[in-house]
Amino acid sequence: MFPIPRPKLIANTYAFESEPMVKPTGFREYDARWLFGTELNLMGVQALGMGLGTLLGQLGIRREIVTGHDFRSYSASIKMALVTGLMAAGCRVHDIGLAVTPMAYFAQFALDVPACAMVTASHNENGWTGVKMGANRPLTFGPDEMGRLKEIVLNADFDLAGGGSYVFVADLAERYMRDLTDRPKITRPLKVVAACGNGTAGAFAPQVLEAIGCEVVPLDTELDHSFPRYNPNPEDLKMLHAIRDAVLEHGADVGLGFDGDGDRCGVIDDTGDEIFADKVGVMLARDLSGLHRQATFVVDVKSTGLYMTDPVLKANGATTDYWKTGHSYIKRRVNELGAVAGFEKSGHYFFNAPIGRGYDDGLVSAIAIIDMLDRNPTRRMSELKGAIAKTWSSPTMSPHCADEVKYDVARRVVARFEAMRAAGEPVAGQPITDLVTVNGVRVTTADGTWGLVRASSNKPELVVVVESPVSEARMHEIFRAVDAVLRENPEVGAYNQSL
Incomplete structure (x- = not known):
């Protein structure tokens, strides 16, 4: 029987090399992220593979899966530990080798394989590792699947069907x-x-x-x-x-x-x-709505308010749905609504046919941007940007907040702004006109200036974004107001970057 994973083990010990270590908080809302060596060891990765193979069986999915790894010094070894676990759970594993994540999504279609498990820490700093998973192309796991996977792994509740196999796909990159x-x-x-x-x-x-x-x-x-x-x-x-x-x-x-x-x-x-990705999304939506009338777009709650006010989008009959931040959430929403595209402020873009297959691919996004420029041969990128209304917006800012408490802190912040609205208390000197709480809280004041606070889905952080259609000074005012509410919570630490 495979041992039940431990949440903490000391490196360079017998136990570290003999037992699986899996910190529970590494199971995120829609993927998995750990600090390798301090929150996860190789036996823990093996347990994750066994859990994923077990979950595929429980979901009624054929136990056949694509896997690949990103370019970090430890990613290949993590992938092979994952492969051993998947094979123990009866999976036929198609290894595409060193890859970008969209290659794994593409391989699901190209190889006619239902599931994927891409070993990557994405943009996280060195030391991090993780796995992006899916079993219903082009979608990736959401909270339900991740919650069940967490239960299986942490309880070592594995269905070790055996009979797994391995094949290396040498030409997938080409x-x-x-x-x-x-x-x-x-x-x-x-x-x-x-x-x-x-x-x-x-x-x-x-x-x-x-x-x-x-x-x-x-x-x-x-x-x-x-x-x-x-x-x-x-x-x-x-x-x-x-x-x-x-x-x-x-x-x-x-x-x-x-x-x-x-x-x-x-x-x-x-x-x-720099053009923040949500503004690039507005530019792409303008371009695409001229080709696809009455188009629907999906954007995340961190994104600019221009999608609702842009005159070109209105004239082309486009509609925009604001939804939860996160590649898995936006991907699913784009699929559910049959949207032409989905845009996240982080730079994840999702294009349905004829542009893409519904998953996020930085190169498909780059090609869409190049094609937009090609369709506007007399205009430069700066001119296309200048054609949309001016707003002052922040980069994504992330104050540290431990994984164990960040969701509770976010709930407290939501409740605080709800109480302020109920009491008629102003924010940054103006009344609150709208609160969106589908993912954290997005608070909007009377002049259209807004600020967002939510828990990060993949790191021990909160996420803060602010924007004003009025002035840079108003952007700074809403940031100070939002930050003041955050500072009521002692668990909130320093920002990674700030205004």
């Missing part, structure tokens, strides 16, 4: 890139900075962009799992500023930044200005 590039080349000459932060996307992004006709300026595309210059996260200002400098140095038309596992894309315009 098939993936061919699928992206089997299309007409762009007609407009475009110079593009492709920034990968030395993460996994560096093995694929420059080739794909060149194949569709772009002149590519590679930036930090050499694979280096130490991430020597900056963490590959297109929401982090350090990465965005590095792309800005390259765009200005090379006179590029646009800069595109990809995260560590290649499912997100950030954008810098031709003048060197």
